[in-house]
Amino acid sequence: MSGIPVFGLVSDPGNPARLLIATGGGGYRSDDAGTTWEPASGLDPITTQANLASFIQTSSSIIRAPSDPNVLYLERQSGLFEHQGLWRSRDGGITWQAARQELQGSDYLLNGIRTLTVDPANPDQIYAGIDMQSKPSDQPPYSVRSGGIYRSSDGGDTWQYWGNGLQNFAVEPQVQSIVFDPKDSSTLYAGAVQNVFKSTDGGIHWRTARRGLGTLGANILAIDPSDSRRLFAGTRRGVYGSQDSGRSWLPLNRGLKAVGATRPPEVFSLVIDPDDSKLLYAATSLGVFASASGGRRWEPIRSTLGEQSPGQRLALTGGTPKRLYGYAPAGGGVMLYQR
DSSP states (O other): OOSSOEEEEEEETTEEEEEEEEETTEEEEESSTTSSOEEOBTOOOOOSOOOHHHHHTOSOSEEEETTEEEEEEEEEEEETTEEEEEEEESSTTSBOEEEESSOBOSSOEEEEEEEEEEOTTOTTOEEEEEEEEEOOTTSSSOOEEEOOEEEESSTTSSOEEOOBTGGGSSSOOOEEEEEEETTEEEEEEEEEBTEEEEESSTTSBOEEOOTTTTTOBOSEEEEOSSOTTOEEEEETTEEEEESSTTSOOEEOOTTOSOTTOSSOOOEEEEEEETTEEEEEEEEETTEEEEESSTTSSOEEOEESSSOOOTTOEEEEOOSSSOOEEEEOTTSOOEEEEEO
16 A cells, blocks of 8 residues: 555544555554554545545545444545445444545535544544535526535435534635544534634534734644644644644744754654553654653654655554554655654
């Protein structure tokens, strides 16, 4: 799997050597920690020429339900805003079935999904951060609007608009990351272009939570699994942290700058070790960094497989030893990192 664009990677919590990835050629699985790969049954390759710019904007294209590791979802696009449907697996990724080929809310088609998140308490409840919504051509008047959040309560077959409060802006925010409070699934955070939002009623209503961030927004959000008051945001100017459930944010960029740089790099992915929440990993425009101090200081780490790629994402497996994988929509395949 070297050199190809990879858009998502998850591991099996019961067998960390079993990996699932989403690529432009379909889904693949490995039972030996990525040494060999085989196609996932039921996922046909994408046949349309891919526009990599749209993939780079996609935070996640394959996700696993926290409450049922056998349930996974995969969303694919074949080009800019060309949605190819949502696939669902209920046997741990061995076989896949189409959940719905055309994602549609009550009024709008949902194009350019940037992120998918599953409710930690309900494997059939999915939240999607949308790039663009468009009225179907057979339902005049035709219109397009940006951004928003939608929710499905039936495993992706039907969708409802779930972004009350987001539409109060001149341009509805393009949501790039959605995370749940691990101790209270009614509390969610959404990272968007130029903003961060919080909901305490399961996403029915949203309000801003960006004091200290200004208009940086968040490419990616991560929440401490042992202390849900602690959040981290990967932004276009480094990492920011909150100690008070998103009320305020401070920069955490010591060691994250290049020599002579005037500002920190853009951060595309953040991963927290679930067994040691002081251990963080960040994929940036300068490479991959690790912090053993909860983000107070960062050090670069190296790849043991291939070269680093722009827009890279990270995935951390469980087990002993834990493995940190990197992958990128712009190409480069799957990489294994070590400190």
